[in-house]
Structures are given as C-alpha cells and as structure tokens.
Amino acid sequence: MPKTIIVSNRLPVSGIKKDNQISFSPSAGGLATGLGSIYKKGDNIWIGWPGIYTNEPSEKEHINQELQKENMSPVFLSQEDIEKFYEGFSNSTLWPLFHYFPKYVVNDHEYWETYQAVNSIFCEQILKHANQDDIIWVHDYQLLLLPTMLRKYLPDATIGFFQHIPFPSYEIFRMLPWRSEILEGMIGADLIGFHTYDDVRHFLSSVSRIVGVDNKMGQLRIADRVCNVDSFPMGIDYEKFSQAVQSAETKKEIENLRNGIGEQRLIISIDRLDYSKGIPERLKAFDKFLETYPDFRGNVSLIFVLVPSRDKVALYKELKVEIDELVGRINGKYGSINWSPIHYFYRSFPFTSLSAFYGISDVALVTPLRDGMNLVAKEYIASKTDKKGVLILSEMAGAAKELSDAIIINPNDINAIVDALHEALTMPEQEQVLRNTNLQNILKRYDIHSWVNVFMNRLHFIKEKENEMKVRQLNIRLQKKLLEDFKKAETRILFLDYDGTLMPFSTNPGKVKPDDELLEILEKLSSNLQNKVVLISGRNKDSLEEWLGHLNIDMIAEHGVWLKESRPFWSLIDYLTDEWKSEIYPILETYVDRTPGSFIETKDYSLVWHYRKAERDLGEQRARELVSHLQYLTTNMQLQVLEGNKVIEVKNSGINKGKAALRWLQNPYDFIFAAGDDWTDEDMFDVLPDFAYTLKVGFSPTIARYNIESWREMRLLLSAMASELVTIEK
Ligand code: GDG
Numbered sequence: 144m145p146k147t148i149i150v151s152n153r154l155p156v157s158g159i160k161k162d163n164q165i166s167f168s169p170s171a172g173g174l175a176t177g178l179g180s181i182y183k184k185g186d187n188i189w190i191g192w193p194g195i196y197t198n199e200p201s202e203k204e205h206i207n208q209e210l211q212k213e214n215m216s217p218v219f220l221s222q223e224d225i226e227k228f229y230e231g232f233s234n235s236t237l238w239p240l241f242h243y244f245p246k247y248v249v250n251d252h253e254y255w256e257t258y259q260a261v262n263s264i265f266c267e268q269i270l271k272h273a274n275q276d277d278i279i280w281v282h283d284y285q286l287l288l289l290p291t292m293l294r295k296y297l298p299d300a301t302i303g304f305f306q307h308i309p310f311p312s313y314e315i316f317r318m319l320p321w322r323s324e325i326l327e328g329m330i331g332a333d334l335i336g337f338h339t340y341d342d343v344r345h346f347l348s349s350v351s352r353i354v355g356v357d358n359k360m361g362q363l364r365i366a367d368r369v370c371n372v373d374s375f376p377m378g379i380d381y382e383k384f385s386q387a388v389q390s391a392e393t394k395k396e397i398e399n400l401r402n403g404i405g406e407q408r409l410i411i412s413i414d415r416l417d418y419s420k421g422i423p424e425r426l427k428a429f430d431k432f433l434e435t436y437p438d439f440r441g442n443v444s445l446i447f448v449l450v451p452s453r454d455k456v457a458l459y460k461e462l463k464v465e466i467d468e469l470v471g472r473i474n475g476k477y478g479s480i481n482w483s484p485i486h487y488f489y490r491s492f493p494f495t496s497l498s499a500f501y502g503i504s505d506v507a508l509v510t511p512l513r514d515g516m517n518l519v520a521k522e523y524i525a526s527k528t529d530k531k532g533v534l535i536l537s538e539m540a541g542a543a544k545e546l547s548d549a550i551i552i553n554p555n556d557i558n559a560i561v562d563a564l565h566e567a568l569t570m571p572e573q574e575q576v577l578r579n580t581n582l583q584n585i586l587k588r589y590d591i592h593s594w595v596n597v598f599m600n601r602l603h604f605i606k607e608k609e610n611e612m613k614v615r616q617l618n619i620r621l622q623k624k625l626l627e628d629f630k631k632a633e634t635r636i637l638f639l640d641y642d643g644t645l646m647p648f649s650t651n652p653g654k655v656k657p658d659d660e661l662l663e664i665l666e667k668l669s670s671n672l673q674n675k676v677v678l679i680s681g682r683n684k685d686s687l688e689e690w691l692g693h694l695n696i697d698m699i700a701e702h703g704v705w706l707k708e709s710r711p712f713w714s715l716i717d718y719l720t721d722e723w724k725s726e727i728y729p730i731l732e733t734y735v736d737r738t739p740g741s742f743i744e745t746k747d748y749s750l751v752w753h754y755r756k757a758e759r760d761l762g763e764q765r766a767r768e769l770v771s772h773l774q775y776l777t778t779n780m781q782l783q784v785l786e787g788n789k790v791i792e793v794k795n796s797g798i799n800k801g802k803a804a805l806r807w808l809q810n811p812y813d814f815i816f817a818a819g820d821d822w823t824d825e826d827m828f829d830v831l832p833d834f835a836y837t838l839k840v841g842f843s844p845t846i847a848r849y850n851i852e853s854w855r856e857m858r859l860l861l862s863a864m865a866s867e868l869v870t871i872e873k
Contacts, residue, residue, distance in 0.1 A: 158195030177591035227257035291331030411504035428560035501526035533567035632814030643820035667865035703803030749794035801826035
C-alpha cells in the first residue's frame with residue numbers, strides 16, 4: 144500500500160529547548176490542519192525541520208522518537224544551514240525576486256551552494272522513508288530542487304509540488320543566476336501547483352524560454368514523462384474561524400476590547416513584518432484618509448498588528464523603523480487624550496485574540512504589494528458570521544482573483560485606498576451583507592480540506608493517466624492477435640494518418656506523394672466491402688484529393704476541418720470563419736523572415752508555419768517564441784495553436800482529429816483500427832473505444848494501446864491486413 148509523504152521546510156510543530164528539556168508545541172496554521180487529514184493516517188508522514196538545532200546524538204534520537212509518535216520525521220539542519228539556506232537563499236534571494244523586489248535580491252554563491260546542499264539533505268531523509276510507489280507532496284520555495292532530486296532515485300514515485308508564494312513573470316525570473324537549475328529542479332514533479340493562473344502562466348513561460356520545453360494545456364512533456372502545471376487557490380479552515388468568533392472566549396475578548404477602545408469604528412490590519420505587505424503605503428493612506436475626512440477623526444481607529452519576522456535582517460530593521468515613525472507621526476498628528484488613531488502591536492497574538500480582532504472590526508485593510516494568496520483576507524470574511532464588515536483587498540494578492548466582491552484596490556495608489564476606506568466606512572449594511580454572502584459561499588466551498596482533496600485527486604488522476612501513456616510495443620504475438628481479430632470481424636474501420644504513418648517524414652512536404660506500394664495497399668484494403676478506410680490527416684484537402692481522391696476511401700483533412708464522408712463531396716465539419724487569417728499571417732511572415740528555411744502553408748481554415756528545413760536549434764528556438772507569441776495573441780480569438788512535428792499550426796478551436804473521427808463511429812464496427820505518429824493523433828486515440836487497436840508510430844509515450852517502430856512496419860502490417868495474411872512467423 145503506497146504511503147503519502149508531506150515535505151516542507153518546517154514541520155507543523157515548534158521545538159523548544161528549556162532547562163535541557165526538549166518539547167514540541169503544534170502549529171495551528173491552516174496548512175497544518177488541512178494536511179492533518181493526510182499525514183496523521185497510517186504510515187503516512189510529514190518530513191521537515193523541527194525548528195531546533197542539535198548535534199547531540201542522544202537529543203536527535205529523542206526528537207526522532209517524540210516526532211515519530213506524531214507521524215513526523217525531522218531533518219536536522221545546522222545554524223549555518225539555516226543562515227545560508229533559509230535566511231540566505233530562500234529569504235534574501237528567492238523571496239524578494241518572486242515578490243517583484245529585484246532591488247532587494249542578494250545573489251550569493253555560498254547561499255546557492257547551501258541551498259543545494261540542504262535540498263539534498265531533505266532528499267536523503269525522504270529516501271529513508273520512501274518507496275518507489277509512494278506519493279510525495281513537497282511544499283514551497285525553500286525546496287524547489289527537491290522534485291528532480293527525488294525523481295532521480297524514485298523514477299516511478301508520484302511527486303507533487305506546491306508553491307505558496309507568487310511565481311514572477313519571466314522578465315523578473317530571468318534575472319536569477321541559477322534560473323535554469325531552479326526550473327529543472329521543479330519539473331521533476333508530476334504536478335506543480337500555484338495559487339493563481341497568473342503564476343502558472345509565468346512559470347510556463349519561463350520554462351518555455353529558459354528550459355526550452357513548451358506546454359500543451361499546462362502539460363510539459365519532458366523526455367519520457369509529463370509534468371502538469373495548474374492553479375489551486377488555497378482555502379482556509381472556514382469552520383474554525385466561523386465557530387471561533389461565536390465562542391464564549393472570543394465574545395469575552397471582544398467585550399474587553401470594546402471596553403478598552405471605546406465605541407469608535409475599527410479597521411483591522413494584520414501582517415508579518417515584510418516589505419511585500421505594503422505597510423508604509425497603508426499607513427500613509429490612513430493618514431491621508433484622516434486628513435481628507437476630518438469627520439472620521441475620533442470615530443475610527445486602526446488596530447495595527449505587526450508580527451515580528453526576520454527582524455535581524457537590516458532591510459527588515461529599516462522597515463520597522465519606518466513603520467514606527469509613521470505610526471508615531473499619525474498618532475502625534477491626530478491623537479487626543481480620548482482617542483488614538485492607531486493601536487499598534489508589534490507581537491503575535493493567541494488565536495482567540497486574532498478571532499476577536501476579526502470579529503470586532505468593521506473593515507479589514509489588506510493591501511500587500513505582492514502576495515501569493517493572503518489568508519488574512521479570507522479569515523476575516525469567515526469570521527463575519529453576521530455578514531457585516533467590509534474587506535478592502537489589494538489586487539496584487541492571489542486572493543483577489545476569488546474575492547471579487549471585496550473592494551479591490553491597487554496598493555500603490557494611496558488615493559484609491561483613501562477612497563476605499565471611505566466607501567467601506569459608509570457602505571450600507573444591506574450591501575455589506577450581500578457582498579459577504581457571496582464571499583462566504585466561495586470560501587465555505589473551497590476551504591482548506593477541499594484544497595487538499597482537489598490537489599491530491601489531481602495528482603492521482605495524473606499518475607493514472609501517465610501510467611496509461613506508456614510505450615508498449617506491438618510484438619509478434621500481439622500482431623497475430625490483431626490480425627485474427629481483423630479477420631474475424633464483419634465490419635471494420637481503419638483511421639490512418641498520412642505523414643509519418645504511411646509515408647516517411649520528408650523535409651519537403653510537397654514531395655510526399657503516395658508511391659505505388661502505398662496506393663496498392665490502400666486500394667486492396669478499401670476494395671474489401673467489409674472495410675471502411677478513413678485517411679485522417681493535417682494536410683489540406685486539395686493535396687489529399689489530388690493524390691488519393693480516386694480511391695474508394697473517406698478522408699479527413701486539416702485535422703478535422705474538412706470531411707469527405709459521402710464521396711465525391713467534401714464538407715466542412717462546422718460553420719467556421721477564416722477572417723482571423725489576415726491578422727495572423729503577417730505575424731508568421733515575420734518569423735519566416737527571421738528563420739531561414741521556414742515557410743508558411745495556407746490551408747482553408749488554418750495557417751501552418753513549417754520549420755523542418757530551418758537550422759535545427761534556431762528553428763526550435765523560434766518555434767518556442769512563436770508559440771508564446773501566438774498563445775498570447777489568440778486568447779480571445781477562438782483559435783488554437785497546435786504543435787506538430789516541426790510545425791506550428793493555428794486553427795479554429797474545437798477542431799481536432801478526435802472530433803472528426805467520431806463522425807464515422809455513429810455506425811457500429813466490430814474492428815476499429817487507428818494509426819498515427821504525432822500529438823494531433825492522440826485526440827483520435829482518445830475518443831476511440833477501449834477495444835480499438837490504436838497504434839502510435841515511433842516509440843514515444845502515448846495513450847494509444849501500442850507502439851510500432853516506423854512507417855515501414857506499419858505498411859507491413861497493413862499489407863498483411865489487406866491480404867488477410869495471418870501467417871506470421873513466431
Ligand atoms: C505564504 C504566502 C499565502 C498572523 N498574525 C497572527 C496569526 N497570523 C496568521 C494568519 C494567517 C497567517 O498567519 C498569515 O497568512 P498569509 O496568507 O500571509 O500566509 P504565510 O504563511 O505568511 O505565507 C501567502 C500562504 O503562504 C498560504 O499559501 O497566502 O501569500 O506568503 O493564517 O491568521 N496567527 C495568530 N496570531 C497572530 O498574531 N495566531
């Protein structure tokens with residue numbers, strides 16, 4: 144029975160050493176709760192740093208034993224490791240870069256070396272526990288190299304990776320000296336998750352430009368495996384927050400707060416001390432709000448909680464000084480004996496106090512300059528059980544994508560925050576209830592538990608699919624069986640791709656006219672009334688008609704745009720437009736100009752850029768550029784960009800070989816055969832019933848049942864079928 148291993152930099156506990164005694168207190172974060180449903184079961188385990196240093200073998204043993212009881216296993220790191228790997232590469236290189244603060248990035252080779260070394264230490268610790276068929280879910284930016292490290296030793300393991308912070312755009316990411324190593328490290332996973340689709344896009348674009356691997360609908364095909372990339376916006380433990388605020392303890396705390404603060408309206412702001420959180424901007428906006436709307440002076444206060452973090456680092460120290468000064472200035476400028484504009488706390492609070500802060504506040508002001516998700520925004524909404532309260536949320540937080548009923552602001556625009564504060568503090572209750580009802584419905588549904596389930600289910604599904612995408616050679620025994628089934632069947636249909644399947648691949652597509660041998664095979668096959676032969680190709684209908692029109696065969700041209708169902712007429716599969724061609728053609732022309740040897744083919748409903756004659760590396764590089772260029776351009780144009788063998792094809796979306804093939808399957812057939820050699824043929828294999836003989840030409844992974852070496856072997860097989868020769872030698 145495979146087990147599941149969760150891996151993160153920190154274990155969901157904090158180790159403390161007091162009077163030579165080591166004890167652990169659990170961390171109550173949402174992630175720990177959500178993943179609790181996994182790691183606490185059976186042999187499953189969570190591997191990570193326990194937050195404590197020791198070199199003592201007896202202490203290590205003690206920690207091991209204590210954690211084992213909780214289904215955890217420690218990774219021991221030295222103080223130097225933590226300084227260079229965690230505070231160094233993770234928090235001084237990756238964190239600022241991924242949050243769009245390149246000016247704060249420290250590129251230090253020693254940090255990088257330690258980062259690699261610590262990722263290897265994690266890998267070793269995991270290998271002590273993991274088997275080949277286990278499921279491993281790695282978390283966050285401290286462990287970006289781990290998926291590929293693990294893959295090396297556990298080629299068949301199911302590996303998931305989730306990044307909790309943003310993935311920056313290529314223009315930012317490319318600045319990193321170790322950019323390819325980082326991406327190579329990540330793509331060892333079967334599934335990579337981010338909070339938002341923007342992160343996914345940025346990551347895929349970096350992989351395309353830096354590693355040279357393009358994606359098809361979020362799938363990266365790397366040698367013999369596939370890495371899937373998708374967005375999984377993380378939820379919170381909704382029940383916990385909505386129940387806590389109604390508990391007797393929280394109510395008592397709210398009462399105490401009320402008695403202390405007085406009757407004025409309250410705005411809550413809670414963050415860890417970090418430059419990504421937009422704290423000075425928020426304070427300046429509050430200052431300007433009080434200046435612009437003097438009526439609110441004395442009537443509204445900001446509860447400003449700043450959780451200490453990384454405060455030994457100079458950058459954070461400076462930020463703290465700036466914040467202290469701003470708070471002092473605002474309180475000095477507007478405050479009175481009876482009223483303090485800002486109640487400032489530089490510490491963290493127990494959960495009940497947090498719940499009380501959320502419960503008592505009329506407005507939550509969440510204005511990060513950049514944030515992967517931001518859970519505070521979600522926790523505030525979940526705590527508003529009476530549905531009264533307004534969330535002001537930065538559009539730069541991942542949460543803004545889901546919480547569109549909040550007041551969404553640009554955190555760099557101080558005037559917009561001022562306006563939002565005014566709007567929030569004057570918003571009619573009815574509107575607050577309406578907005579919060581919508582927001583709560585979303586958060587209830589996609590809570591932390593469903594997030595964990597959705598990610599895990601997707602990971603399992605992908606692995607199952609990947610197992611289906613294997614190379615299985617059609618050996619002599621299987622060929623024999625195929626021919627027997629062929630012979631037995633009363634009605635048969637054969638879908639045959641042309642280039643690469645029936646004909647060798649040529650650098651000049653105009654030169655692959657069918658030769659006599661092929662014509663003879665097709666003629667023989669199609670003259671048997673029990674057989675229906677359908678030629679299914681990406682070529683235009685005119686070439687197919689010219690070469691094969693005289694035969695008694697049906698045809699599908701342009702990957703399913705044109706159908707020849709009732710000879711001799713061709714028909715369009717659907718109503719299609721080709722007006723888009725005038726926009727796309729000039730773009731392809733610029734690629735022809737820049738890529739000697741490449742050329743454009745115009746089909747009725749598609750345009751194809753061929754680069755098989757271009758210099759190899761240049762062609763591949765331009766193809767990558769063109770795909771990202773086109774994908775960006777064609778977003779709202781009902782077009783799809785297909786990558787074939789040395790071709791990039793743009794065509795109307797919703798058209799593929801699978802959809803076209805289904806038109807022929809309205810009649811039942813006892814024997815179904817389909818053969819193809821590239822990715823466009825996978826759509827055809829996908830729609831055919833399980834009993835169909837689907838054959839991929841070439842030994843690359845496929846969903847087809849079998850692989851066959853080349854067009855030569857395919858012709859031999861078809862000739863055998865044509866002559867119904869079943870005398871295959873053993
Ligand atoms: C990463 C990403 C992403 C805060 N103050 C107190 C306290 N908190 C809790 C909040 C909340 C959490 O800390 C902070 O939430 P973030 O969303 O900022 O999460 P991080 O873990 O810092 O960061 C972030 C997240 O991962 C999840 O993927 O959203 O974008 O940077 O849960 O409640 N809790 C208590 N006392 C406090 O004073 N008890």
